[in-house]
Amino acid sequence: MAEPVLEVRDLVKHYPVRNGLxxxxxxxxxxxxxxxxxxxxGRTLGLVGESGSGKSTLARVLVGVETPTSGQVLVDGExxxxxxxxxxxxxxxDVQMVFQDPYTSLNPRMSVNEIVGEPFAIHGIDPAGxxxxxxxxLLELVGLDPDHANRYPHQFxxxxxxxxxxxxxxxxxxxxxxxxxxxxxxxxxxxxxxxNLLEDLQAELGLSYLFVAHDLGVVRHIAHDVAVxxxxxxxxxxxxxxxxxxxxxxxTQALLSAVPVPDPSVRLVTSSRxxxxxxxxxxxxxxxxxxxxxxxGAIGSVGPxxxxGAIxLEGDPPSPVDPPSGCxxxxxxxxxxxxxxxxxDAAPAQxxxxxxxxxxxxxxxxxxxxxxxxxxRSADTSPGAASDVSHVVACxxxxxxxxxxxxx
Amino acid sequence: xxxxxxPTPTVPRGSGASxxxxxxxxRTLRRRxxxxxxxxxxxxFAVMAAFPRLFTDTSPRSCPIREARTAPxxxxxxxxxxxDALGCDVLATMVHGVRPSLLLAIVVVGVSLVIGVTxxxxxxxxxGWVDYLVSRTVEVFLVIPLLLAALxxxxxxxxxxxxxxxxxxxxxxxxxxILFGWMPYxxxxxxxxxxxxxxxxxTAARSLGASDLRIMGRHVLPNAIGTVTALLPTSVAGVIxxxxxxxxxxxxVRPPATSWGIQIEQGSQWVLGGSPHVLLAPLICxxxxxxxxxxxxxxxxxxxDPRLSS
Numbered sequence: 001m002a003e004p005v006l007e008v009r010d011l012v013k014h015y016p017v018r019n020g021l022x023x024x025x026x027x028x029x030x031x032x033x034x035x036x037x038x039x040x041x042g043r044t045l046g047l048v049g050e051s052g053s054g055k056s057t058l059a060r061v062l063v064g065v066e067t068p069t070s071g072q073v074l075v076d077g078e079x080x081x082x083x084x085x086x087x088x089x090x091x092x093x094d095v096q097m098v099f100q101d102p103y104t105s106l107n108p109r110m111s112v113n114e115i116v117g118e119p120f121a122i123h124g125i126d127p128a129g130x131x132x133x134x135x136x137x138l139l140e141l142v143g144l145d146p147d148h149a150n151r152y153p154h155q156f157x158x159x160x161x162x163x164x165x166x167x168x169x170x171x172x173x174x175x176x177x178x179x180x181x182x183x184x185x186x187x188x189x190x191x192x193x194x195x196n197l198l199e200d201l202q203a204e205l206g207l208s209y210l211f212v213a214h215d216l217g218v219v220r221h222i223a224h225d226v227a228v229x230x231x232x233x234x235x236x237x238x239x240x241x242x243x244x245x246x247x248x249x250x251x252t253q254a255l256l257s258a259v260p261v262p263d264p265s266v267r268l269v270t271s272s273r274x275x276x277x278x279x280x281x282x283x284x285x286x287x288x289x290x291x292x293x294x295x296x297g298a299i300g301s302v303g304p305x306x307x308x309g310a311i312x313l314e315g316d317p318p319s320p321v322d323p324p325s326g327c328x329x330x331x332x333x334x335x336x337x338x339x340x341x342x343x344x345d346a347a348p349a350q351x352x353x354x355x356x357x358x359x360x361x362x363x364x365x366x367x368x369x370x371x372x373x374x375x376x377r378s379a380d381t382s383p384g385a386a387s388d389v390s391h392v393v394a395c396x397x398x399x400x401x402x403x404x405x406x407x408x
Numbered sequence: 409x410x411x412x413x414x415p416t417p418t419v420p421r422g423s424g425a426s427x428x429x430x431x432x433x434x435r436t437l438r439r440r441x442x443x444x445x446x447x448x449x450x451x452x453f454a455v456m457a458a459f460p461r462l463f464t465d466t467s468p469r470s471c472p473i474r475e476a477r478t479a480p481x482x483x484x485x486x487x488x489x490x491x492d493a494l495g496c497d498v499l500a501t502m503v504h505g506v507r508p509s510l511l512l513a514i515v516v517v518g519v520s521l522v523i524g525v526t527x528x529x530x531x532x533x534x535x536g537w538v539d540y541l542v543s544r545t546v547e548v549f550l551v552i553p554l555l556l557a558a559l560x561x562x563x564x565x566x567x568x569x570x571x572x573x574x575x576x577x578x579x580x581x582x583x584x585x586i587l588f589g590w591m592p593y594x595x596x597x598x599x600x601x602x603x604x605x606x607x608x609x610x611t612a613a614r615s616l617g618a619s620d621l622r623i624m625g626r627h628v629l630p631n632a633i634g635t636v637t638a639l640l641p642t643s644v645a646g647v648i649x650x651x652x653x654x655x656x657x658x659x660x661v662r663p664p665a666t667s668w669g670i671q672i673e674q675g676s677q678w679v680l681g682g683s684p685h686v687l688l689a690p691l692i693c694x695x696x697x698x699x700x701x702x703x704x705x706x707x708x709x710x711x712x713d714p715r716l717s718s
Contacts, residue, residue: 060611063615064614064615064617065611065614065615088617089617092615092616092617093617095615096615096616097611097612097615099608099611099612100608101608104607104608104609105608105609105611105612106609107609107613107626107627107630107631108631108713108714108715109630109631109713109714110626111714118613118616118618118626119616122613122616122617122618122619122622123616123617152714152715154714154715165612168612168616172616
C-alpha cells in the first residue's frame with residue numbers, strides 16, 4: 001500500500017456564533033466535527049455529502065485558508081499547525097486547490113498570464129526559462145493554447161476557465177490537489193473533459209486528489225476511495241467499490257438511491273419502498289441530495305428486480321449549531337424506525353423540554369444516546385469479504401443493511 | 409490529452425494578436441470622440457491655470473469701482489466678459505481663479521481618496537477592531553457640521569501667517585475639506601471590499617500563500633474601486649462650490665487670490681440685479697470641467713475594465 005501523503009486526524013472546525021452587545025460567543029457552528037482521513041500518494045479520495053455537511057469547510061482547512069479549531073493535518077508526515085510561518089508557506093506549495101465556480105475563481109482584472117504566473121510571483125520563484133515560458137508550459141499541460149495567455153477570463157468558456165484554475169493550482173508542483181466540486185458548475189459534456197484532464201494529470205504528475213463533490217456518479221468515476229459526510233462527520237468510508245456496491249450506512253444508501261439512472265425506461269417513481277413502514281413518513285418529503293447539477297430528487301432506480309424506488313429522507317439536515325444527540329443522523333434515518341429495537345424501547349411519555357421533535361419518532365434508544373464509532377462493521381453481513389478493515393461505517397445497525405439494488 | 413485540446417475563444421477579437429492592457433486602453437480611448445473633446449477641455453483649463461497671462465492682460469486686482477457691473481463687451485473690448493459688483497474684470501478674475509480652484513479640487517479629492525480608500529480597505533478586509541475604529545470615526549465625522557468644524561480650524565489657525573505661495577492660499581480650505589471629505593470613499597470601499605474579499609479568487613490567492621498586502625492590492629482593490637471612480641467627477645464640483653461657502657467665513661482661498669467658488673458666490677447676488685454674466689462665466693467653466701471629468705472618468709473605467717472593452 002502506498003504511503004499516506006495527507007493525513008487528517010480528528011479535525012474540528014467550529015465557527016463561533018456571536019451574540020449580544022459584547023459579541024460574546026454563545027455557541028458554535030460545528031462545520032467539521034472530528035474528521036479523520038488518509039490520502040495515499042497517487043490516489044483519489046472522493047468526499048460526498050449533502051450541502052452543509054462540511055465538505056467545503058474541510059477542503060478550506062486543508063489548503064490553509066481556514067485554521068482548524070483542533071486536530072491535526074499532516075502533509076508528508078509533518079504537522080502543518082506546528083510549522084513556522086515560512087514553513088507553512090512552503091507547505092502550501094504541496095497542497096493546492098481547484099475551485100467550484102470557474103466564474104468567480106479567476107480575478108476578472110488579471111490576464112491568464114498573470115493568474116497562472118501569480119504563484120511564482122508570490123513565492124519568488126523564477127522557473128527555468130522564465131515565468132512566461134513556465135506559464136505557457138502549464139497552459140499546454142491543461143490543454144489550453146499558450147497563445148491565449150494575454151486574454152482575460154471573460155473571454156473563455158466555463159470549461160476553459162476551469163482549466164486555467166487547474167493550471168494555476170499546478171504551478172507550484174503540488175503533491176495534493178483539493179478539488180472543491182470542480183465540475184459542478186460545468187455542462188455535463190465539459191464535466192467529462194475536465195474529469196479526464198484531472199485523471200491524465202494524476203497519471204502524469206503522480207498527484208493525489210481530495211475530490212469533494214455531491215455528484216455521486218462523478219465521484220465513482222474518479223475516486224479510488226470514498227468518504228461520506230453528514231453534519232460535519234464521516235459516516236461511511238471505504239474503497240469506491242465497497243461503498244457503492246455494499247453501502248452499509250442508511251444515509252449512504254439514501255444518497256445512492258437518489259442517483260438518477262441514465263435510462264429512459266426507468267420511470268420516476270414516488271417512493272413506495274416495501275421495507276419502509278415508517279409510521280410518520282408522509283408521501284411528500286424533502287428529497288435527499290441537494291445538488292445544483294441535477295442529481296436530485298426522489299427518482300426511483302429500478303434494480304434487477306424492478307420493484308424498488310428511491311429512499312426518501314424526511315426534512316432538512318439538522319442545524320450544525322445544535323446537532324442531534326447520539327447518532328447525528330437519527331432524526332432523519334429511514335431505517336431506525338423500522339428496526340425491532342425501536343418498538344421494544346418505549347417512547348418517552350413526554351418529550352423533553354425544548355425538543356418537541358425528540359419523542360415523535362420511534363427510534364432505538366441507542367441511536368439517540370450513543371455516538372456510533374466509525375469502525376469496520378461488515379463482519380456479519382458478508383463473512384467472505386469481511387476481512388477488509390478499510391471500509392468503516394458509523395451506524396449502530398450497519399451490519400443489518402444489505403441492499404443489493406443500488407446501481408449507479 | 410482529451411479532445412478539448414484546441415480551445416476556441418468565446419469572444420473573437422478583431423485585432424488579432426493582443427497587446428498590453430495599457431495599449432489596449434489607449435486604443436479604446438481614442439475611438440471615442442467625446443473622450444477627445446473632454447480631454448481638450450481639461451487641457452484648455454490646465455493651460456489657463458499654468459499660464460493665465462496668455463488669456464488676459466488685465467489684473468484681477470485692479471477694480472475701479474466706477475466701472476462696476478459693466479455688461480460684457482465682447483472680444484477686443486476692455487472687459488470682454490464685463491465687470492463684477494466691485495468693478496473687477498470678470499475674465500481676469502476667472503482666469504486667475506482657475507489655478508487655486510483646480511488645485512484645491514485635485515488636492516482635496518486626491519488626499520481624501522487616499523485616506524478613504526486606505527481606511528475603507530483596511531476596515532473591510534480585517535474587520536474586527538480595525539473596522540470598529542474606522543466605522544465609528546466615519547460616523548463621528550459625518551455628524552459634525554462642516555461649518556462648525558470650519559470655524560474650529562479657523563480659530564486654530566488664527567494669527568498664523570501662511571504665506572502667499574500657490575499651495576499656501578488653499579491650505580486652510582484644503583484641510584477642512586479633506587477632514588470632512590474622506591468618509592464617502594471609506595464607506596464605499598469598505599462595502600465593496602466586503603463583497604470582493606469572499607470571492608473565490610481571493611481564497612485562491614490566499615491558498616497560494618499570498619500576503620495580505622498583495623491580496624488587497626492585486627485582488628481586492630482593483631475590483632472594489634469601481635464604485636468610487638464614478639464618485640470622483642462630482643466630488644470635484646462639490647469641492648469647488650464648498651470652497652465658496654468657506655470663503656464666506658474667511659477660510660476659503662485666501663485673498664488676494666481668487667477662485668471660481670468666490671466668484672460664483674458673489675455673482676449669484678446679482679443674477680436678478682441685471683448682471684447675470686458675473687455668475688454665468690465661472691459657472692459655465694465649472695460645469696464644463698465637471699462634465700469633462702465625468703466623460704473622462706467613464707472612458708477610463710471602460711478602458712481599464714477588461715470585461716467592458718470590446
